[in-house]
Amino acid sequence: MRAFLLLLFVFLTLGAAPARAQQPTPTRVIEALYDQLSAYQLRRYQPDSGYQLLTLPSTFSGPELAALRLRERQLVRVDLVYSAYRFDPKFSQRQLNIDRLRNLDERLPGLLMDPSITWNLIEQTGCTTPDECQQYFHGFVLYIEKRYTKADTKAEIGRLTARLNATEKKIERIRAVRKSPGKPLACGYPHVEDKLRKLTKRIKKAYDCTQKDRRPRTVTFQAEVSRQGKVLNVRLPAVDSAGAAAPPCPEELTGAIAEGLAFTDGFLLGKQRLPFTVTGRLSLPLRPQQGFKVTGYYLADSLMRKYRVKLLRDGCQARQLRPGDATEEDPIPNPDPNVVTRVLERHPDWQKQTVVADVTGSMYPYTADLLIWLQLAAAGPEKTFVFFNDGDDLPDKQKRLGQTGGLYDARTNDYGRIRQRVIEAMGAGGGGDAPENDCEALLRAHQLAPEAQDIILVADNHTFPRDTKLLEGTRLPVKIILCGVTDHINPKYLALARRYGYSLHTLDTDLTNLSELPDNQITIIEGVRYQTTPGGFRRVSGRAE
Structure with missing residues (x-):
């Protein structure tokens, strides 16, 4: 607890500084940070999919680090990978890992304290001799989120439009057949x-x-x-x-x-x-x-x-009717359902009248999924939408908390109007740096529809909002549909849901009671072990000391 308070103090004192400060982080802060990191074991490390990857061996040199040009990239996650095998029983893996973190921080000051980066400690247990362990990777694995250019965004809008047009034609053909199913x-x-x-x-x-x-x-x-x-x-x-x-x-x-x-x-x-x-x-x-x-x-x-x-x-x-014949009244299934459709269909109890969606470059597949679901759903009453792109390509250094912009709202039940607003939002900006302005968009939605019983947020598991401070003092009825979950849920989203009483939803899982979990409890979510901490959640299995 003392280490956590120290870490919290440092975060607060550095909060007004740029994300990448110029001074190396004090050793006591690195130690406090280390003790809060997700730490778990694997037989042999395999990187997660969905990212661009860079590797940095534990014995890296200055030129090797400089060649990666990390300050020009959108770094969203760092895994420090090592092996459990110890030739000397007195050897301290903890101290070696802290030294490695310090070495990296001295060469890239402020990297450890960047709130947009998730850090993990991963211990490999599959090797039991020095020769075997030499075949395993040891060092840092850097997860890079693509920075979308105007050309990238234009191409994605083209793919989205083509996919939606093809789906619309298919739906119209299905509807035509369903008007007169079977034989008279x-x-x-x-x-x-x-x-x-x-x-x-x-x-x-x-x-x-x-x-x-x-x-x-x-x-x-x-x-x-x-x-x-x-x-x-x-x-x-x-x-x-x-x-x-x-x-x-x-x-x-x-x-x-x-x-x-x-x-x-x-x-x-x-x-x-x-x-x-x-x-x-x-x-x-x-x-x-x-x-x-x-x-x-x-x-x-x-x-x-x-x-x-x-x-x-x-x-x-x-x-x-013949067996299997569908009629005009029967719902048309999404031809390629993704997490958005699966979650929304799983929850007919939700009042789906307020939707907030990240439409930056990395979210293209899920934006398409949302639009196809809206096309297939009954028109019903008007809905409130807020689509956000993190600032209309505003330079990262000019983004201000709560004033980033790039919000495109609409209150309508017209699918064509909704589609138009999504494409406008995508065309105006690809997102810039990895963290987005989700919370600014949530507050806009609450302002437009204060009576909403549910605010559905379509968010990216690969990144995390930069502006969660805006939520302090609020109690919004938020349901987070988390996109891009592969092997585990981002612990920062678990912490966010726990703190504010939100629910989290993935392709197969609904997490609705995270705020009820006490500190230091181990819980298994989608086969992954997490431990609650005063600050939220961390992934665990075993820790080297």
């Missing part, structure tokens, strides 16, 4: 056995209760009819559409309707006659010219769905 099926309404004038007379003869109460009223009814056309039972509503009570002698009236009403056969569907429901109305007192009328015919809901029956004024329509 014979469909016909039943016929009343007698003319309505004669039927009215018969019902009037059986129902004379209106002799006692001749107030005009309209009565609706519903009857269940067998496949042979025989009325099985009749029901009257307790209260009619005008709010009036049931007519006098309701049992006598239902009996008169059941006795007087009959059909020549059942409801025709294909080659079979089926039982059905009929609705109608009577005007009391009954008059032969306008006393009785049939208002509708209906099949069981299961049959209506199975045969896609449509009840029209001038007749009905039905279709015989």
Whole structure:
């Protein structure tokens, strides 16, 4: 705890300085930093995919380091890789690692304190002799995020547009097929056995209760009819559409309707006659010219769905579906679902009305996934969107906390308008340095839609926002969809979610209770062990001392 407080003090005192300070970091700070790093074991180190990689052996020289031109690159992660094997039992791997970090920091002052870089200690356990260990890599593995140029951005917009256009054409073809699935099926309404004038007379003869109460009223009814056309039972509503009570002698009236009403056969569907429901109305007192009328015919809901029956004024329509046939009402699946689609479909409970998305260069596949999901989703009510590109290509040194810009918002349910705003945001900037202005965008979304029950943030696991200080004192209902997760979740996002009560979502996992975890608890997330610390999370398995 003391080491952590010391580290926190140093971060605060250096917070106003440039990310890469000019003075080497004090030894006590390096030691405090070392004790907070993610540290875990592997049999033999294999770098993660999705990055450009540079390696620096543990015995690196000044010229070797200079040749990497690290100050010109977007360095997002550094792994210090070593082996667990010790020839001398008194040997201190911890001290050697601290010396290696100090050596690197002296040649690149401020590198260790750059908040945009994630540091890991990785101990290899697969070698057990000096000869074997010589075949293993020992040193620093540097993970570089691509810096996107105007040409890169233009090319990605072209790929995005082509992909969206191809998907739109495919969706339109699917919708055209679904408008008339299957083959037509014979469909016909039943016929009343007698003319309505004669039927009215018969019902009037059986129902004379209106002799006692001749107030005009309209009565609706519903009857269940067998496949042979025989009325099985009749029901009257307790209260009619005008709010009036049931007519006098309701049992006598239902009996008169059941006795007087009959059909020549059942409801025709294909080659079979089926039982059905009929609705109608009577005007009391009954008059032969306008006393009785049939208002509708209906099949069981299961049959209506199975045969896609449509009840029209001038007749009905039905279709015989083949196994696997989809209809116009069925949702069209995303042809190439990625993490955004998977998470959104997994959470129908979310109010998906406010979306904040990183549209910088590295996020192209997930931007496409979001747009395709929006295209396939029902239009529904208007949604609030904030797309951000980290400053419209503003030079990195001019970016100010909370004022970086590059935010493109829209409140609409028009897919074409949403797509246009995404392309505008992408075209205006590729992102610059690796950290983005996610939190500035979150606050803009909250300002535009303060009533939002959920704010969905589409974020990049490879990098981390530079502006999390903006969230201090806020309690936003944020759901983070984390893109680019390969072998593990960035511990900084776990720490962010834990501190502010956010939920984190990957392709297969939903993390909703991170804020409830106590300090120093080991938890396994997607097969990876993490330990909670006063500052958040660190990846662990074993540590060399």
